[in-house]
Amino acid sequence: MAQRVVFIDTKPFWDFDYGPTHPLKMWRLKLTQELQRAFGLLEQVEIVEPRMATDEEVLVFHEPNYLEALASADEGIWLPSLIGYGLGTGDCPVMKGVYTASMLVAGASAQAAEFVLEGKAQIAFNMAGGLHHAMPNYASGFCYINDPVVAIYKLLQKFERVAYIDIDAHHGDGVQVAFYSNPKVLTISLHENGRYLFPGTGFESEMGEGEGFGSALNIPFMPYAGDDVYLRVFDEIVLPALEKFKPQAIVTQLGADALHDDPITHWNLTTHSYLRAIQAFKDMNLPWVALGGGGYNIANVCRGWTLALAIALDVDLPERLPEEWKQLAQKYGVYLDRLRDLRPTESTSVVRADTERVINWLKQNHPLLS
Ligand SMILES: [Zn+2]
Structure with missing residues (x-):
């Protein structure tokens, strides 16, 4: 029998605008949801309207003075006092509704967690979520409220062990910070090496601290890494670590910016890697909160998250894209x-050697692998 899948409606976010020069385009959520609809996937899910997060839900991670500053920015008026909170930078502009939209994203992820927590769904999708860079007292990397952290805390009300797996091209730094010394949460992040890409962290030697030593697992890749090294890491590092940790629920950040031709990252992955990862999450057969994340090549976002929802629903989609959707996408300049x-990509010898080094280091040093 097909498992019940809840889908948090992204419509309330479609018109939210970071500004004309900002790479994060919220209308990508509209194009993606329309593609999912055109393929008939939305007829098979329960669509739920998002709600705002409560202060209590976000204060498990964020500091009260930061939340106050963010709320004061909701009118879209920048004041010099906000810059200390990372508000009003090129990455995290202050625009009208910034607090409302951020709290709605966080509320949607909290809702997704509630559905799986209460057993009302096996899988809950919040494509607007996955804002993994937000820090306790400052906005960072297009992220204002860390909704994955909110969702994980919610799941910890019932589950003893929660695994967070982040396949965005950028290191999931904010989520790692939240649980770095917490043995109940394993944070796994596969990302482009911090020497070459924001946020500059996520090295293999970051493994957690104190009681939580071993509860962070980072796999950095050199720029232009291809499917060959990614699939190897998935089989030799990610899946064995998950097997050892034995999570009771998972939260995934499914950023599509690790796919090839993203304008702000330098990876060379195809849907072969992406599908392998999503299928592995599905096959764990656990309560699963699936969040969106980055993705600046809009076509990749549309296909990545549509394929992810299809896997969640056990639907095998045809290769041919619906004509009505192609016409809509063209209006946005998306082709x-x-x-x-078609084919998986291969890495250069330099990339392969570096991945080999990381794999060997982790197998020798990481508590879940050694
Ligand atoms: Zn990213």
Whole structure:
């Protein structure tokens, strides 16, 4: 029998605008949801309207003075006092509704967690979520409220061990900070090496501290890494670590910026890697909160998250894209011919050697692998 899947409606976010020069386009959520609809996937989910997060839900991680500053920015008026909270930078501009939209994203992830926590759904999707860079007292990397952290705390009300797996091209730094000394939460992040990409962290030697030593697992990749090294890491590092940790629920951040031709990252992954990861999450057969994340090549976002929802629903999508959707996408200047990439990519010898080094180091030093 198909498992019940809840889908948090992204419509309330479609018109939210970071500004004309900002790479994060919220209308990507509209194009993605329309593609999911055109393929008939939304007929098979329960669509739920998002709600605002409560102060209590976000104060498990964020500091009260930061939340106050963010609330004061909701009118879209920047004041010099906000800059200390990372508000009003190029990455995290102050725009009208910034607090309302951020609390709605966080509320949506909290809702997703509630559905799986209460057993009302096996899988809950919040594509607007996955804002993994937000820190306790400052906004960072397009993220204002850390909704994955909110969702994980919610799941900890019932589950003893929760695994967070982040496949965005950027290191999931904010989530790692939240649980760095917490043995109940394993944070796994696969990302482009911090020497080459924001936020500059996520090295293999970051493994947690104190009681939580071993509860962080980082796998950095050199720029232009291909499917060959990614799939190897998945099989040799990620899956064995999850097997050892034995989570009772998972939260995934499914950023689509690790796919090839993203304008702000430098990876060379195809849908072969992406599908392998999503299928592995599905096969764990656990309560699963699936969040969105980065993705600045809009065509990749549309196909990545549509394929992810199809896997959650056990639906095998045809390769051909619905004509009505292609016409809509063209109005936005988005062109997509294939849902899946034809062939997996291969890495250069330099990338392969570096991944080999990381794999060996982790196998020798990480408590979940050694
Ligand atoms: Zn990213």
